[in-house]
Amino acid sequence: MNPNQKIVGVFQYFYHCSGEELPIRDILNRQKHGHKTEPHYENLTENWCSECMNGRIKSANHRNLKYLFLITRYRHDNHLRNGKLLVVGFLYRADDKKVWHTLSESRLAEVDGFNSEKPEQCGFFVGDEKKSHFVSADKAFVLDDVKNGRWKYFAYEDEAGKIVDHLKKSKNILEELRKKVKEFENQTNKERHEKRCKTC
Numbered sequence: 097m098n099p100n101q102k103i104v105g106v107f108q109y110f111y112h113c114s115g116e117e118l119p120i121r122d123i124l125n126r127q128k129h130g131h132k133t134e135p136h137y138e139n140l141t142e143n144w145c146s147e148c149m150n151g152r153i154k155s156a157n158h159r160n161l162k163y164l165f166l167i168t169r170y171r172h173d174n175h176l177r178n179g180k181l182l183v184v185g186f187l188y189r190a191d192d193k194k195v196w197h198t199l200s201e202s203r204l205a206e207v208d209g210f211n212s213e214k215p216e217q218c219g220f221f222v223g224d225e226k227k228s229h230f231v232s233a234d235k236a237f238v239l240d241d242v243k244n245g246r247w248k249y250f251a252y253e254d255e256a257g258k259i260v261d262h263l264k265k266s267k268n269i270l271e272e273l274r275k276k277v278k279e280f281e282n283q284t285n286k287e288r289h290e291k292r293c294k295t296c
Contacts, residue, residue, distance in 0.1 A: 105163025105186070105251035106156045108142055108149060110135055113280070114171035119184040119233045120273055123280040127171070131284065133204075135166050137230070137273045140187055140223035142166075145204045150219055152249065153207075158216040162189050163256055164223070167245040170233050181245050183237040183259050185230030185270075187223030196222055230273055235266035 111122040111129050121132040133145035142164055143153045156164055164187040170177050190196065193212060199222055200209035207219025237259045242248050251259070 101252040101254060103159060103161065103250045104253050104256045105161050105165055106152045107165045107167050107183070107245070107248040107251060108135070108152055109167050109245035109248075110148075112168040112171050115173070116276070117172065117175075117233070118269065118273060118276055119168055119170060119182065119230075119236065120276050120280075123277065123284065135187070137270060137277055139199065140190075140225060140228050141199060141220055142187060142223075143205055143207055143220040144199060144222075147205050147207050147219070149246070150207055153221050154217070154219055156189075156221055157218045160189075160216070161251075163187070163251055163260070164189075164221050165251055165256070165259060166230075167239065167248060169245060170236075172233070175233065177233045177236070177238070181239040181242055182233060183239060183263070184233065185263065186228060186260065187221060188227035188229075190222040190224040192224075228270070229260075229263050229268050230270050231263050231266040232269055235263070237262045 111127050111132055113120050113122040113124055114126040121135060122129065123131055125131045134148050135142050136144050143150055165183050166185050167181060167183055170180050170182050172178050196210040203209060203220060205220060208217050210218045239248065
């Protein structure tokens with residue numbers, strides 16, 4: 097890393113749903129840090145549902161950075177990448193201001209909304225549907241030299257280029273992630289409904 101290089105992105109850590117083949121967020125709370133909503137694959141946002149390490153998101157917007165790289169500690173017994181810190185995808189900044197405005201009006205997180213006059217103050221990040229990219233764990237970019245994913249902050253040009261090139265060699269699994277999210281959301285909704293029924 098050369099600090100004289102241009103910063104083109106930030107890294108954002110999320111909890112993997114332990115035991116799942118796909119590098120999906122921990123919707124089922126298997127790591128006991130709560131039912132995770134971010135990264136929100138459904139509409140390609142980060143910090144839209146809930147605020148998490150919001151300083152990074154604001155920093156990415158303040159600097160108008162192109163990339164939000166998603167890191168997780170992959171947890172899947174008997175998998176070659178079990179326990180590894182992986183970059184499993186990235187959100188590429190959406191250019192369409194209408195999308196930012198629409199998502200701002202419907203955001204669930206208590207973060208600053210999007211304002212065309214001051215876009216740098218927005219508290220959530222929106223990815224472009226065609227340019228954002230996610231891969232399976234075995235195709236992810238391994239961060240061997242990083243001990244804690246939360247410590248990795250800025251992505252400089254050279255490193256970002258290597259990561260993007262590596263990830264784009266593999267199939268984009270965004271639709272698979274969305275299907276799994278729907279399945280898990282249905283499962284958790286059913287469990288909540290059953291718990292409510294038992295207490296009635």
